[in-house]
Amino acid sequence: MPAARPRLLYVTDLAYQARGRRYCDEDIHLTSRLRAHFDLALCHPLDAAALMDGHDAVVVRNSGPVLGYEKEYAAFRARALATGARVYNPLTGKADMAGKQYLLDLSAAGFPVIPTVGRAEDLHRLPPAERYVVKPRLGADSLGMRVVTAGQVRALATGDVLVQPCVDFAYEVSFYFVDDDFQYALYAPDPDRRWDLRPYPATAADLEFARRFVDWNDLGCGIQRVDACRAPDGGLLLVELEDLNPYLSLDALPEEARDAFVTAFTASLSRFVHGALSPA
Structure with missing residues (x-):
């Protein structure tokens, strides 16, 4: 059973150099808020398999591209599945968590994908x-x-x-979900400045598009980011569905929206650790 204060192993690469983003700032902010509710230990993704025992859940956040540590990530997944460790996001994701095959599959199935x-x-x-x-x-x-x-x-x-x-799109837009619940959307008005993001007022049609992929993934809980582009015909096309460690661009949000996301994330983690949501 989880301890009175659940113990989380928070996986992040604080030194990862991303284009136009500072992963470390986001995780410093999130962990500073999560400490009010959980006992936290931060570790590098290369150390996660060795350190996961003794924690009530493992939270994979800004851990960087798996391409740089494929063997270690495979070992982490294998150990988590063998021991029944709770991993957030659950390891059942069918999108980027499992590679890019899903883009081929969704394209062949007629989904609105590039x-x-x-x-x-x-x-x-x-x-x-x-x-x-x-x-x-x-x-x-x-x-x-x-x-x-x-x-x-x-x-x-x-x-x-x-x-x-190459799609001559008007802009890219991302929709962020926690436990299948839409949280916020951000877009890059200038296609040449992918990470110069602004809040985006998502329409009902936009959310219907994004939810179609969240429903397809059937993750159940966790954080997902649906990345899309506005095609020349005015419709949206999926670019990727990030279900492993999506960067959240919280610094692009007004304070009220950022706080609302942290509240939703904290509540989701609490339910997950206490077994209200199914483990992987």
Whole structure:
């Protein structure tokens, strides 16, 4: 049973250098607030498997792209599943937590996703484009992403990458959820400044779009970020569904909205630790 004050192992890479963001600031803020309700220990993702015993839950937050420590992450997952450790987000995620295969699957199933294929023989399924985006299946934070010409793309579509047409979108927008409940939305008005974010007034149609992917993922609890772009026809297309360690951009929110998110996150963690939500 959890202790009177639940003990959380909070996994974060405070030294990770992200483009246009300071992961450490976000986790310093969150842990400073969570300490009012939980006993916390912070650790680097490389140490999580060795340190998870003795805690009521493991909270994976800004732990950086798994691409940089695939073996260690696999060991962490294996140990957590073998011991029944509670991991938040639960390890049942079908989106970025499991790699980028979901973009291929959702695209093939007709979901509103940027058209995506992985093999040269499937390139005909994509709309014609002068430029294509090629990215690793286990990539994150734009690591390994390349923009190539139509003449170059066939040689790169080897099955271990994703290939998408370059979409001339108006802007990118992200929708943030806790336990399937919408919290806030942020967007980048300038497509060339992805992380210059502003609060976004989500419409009912926007939320219907975002909830479709949250419902598909069926995570049950945890934090999810639905990243989308506004396509030339005015509709939204999914860019990615981040269900492992989504950066929250809390510094872009007004104080009231930031406090509301922390309240929702704290309540979710409390329910999770005390077993009101199912563990992974």
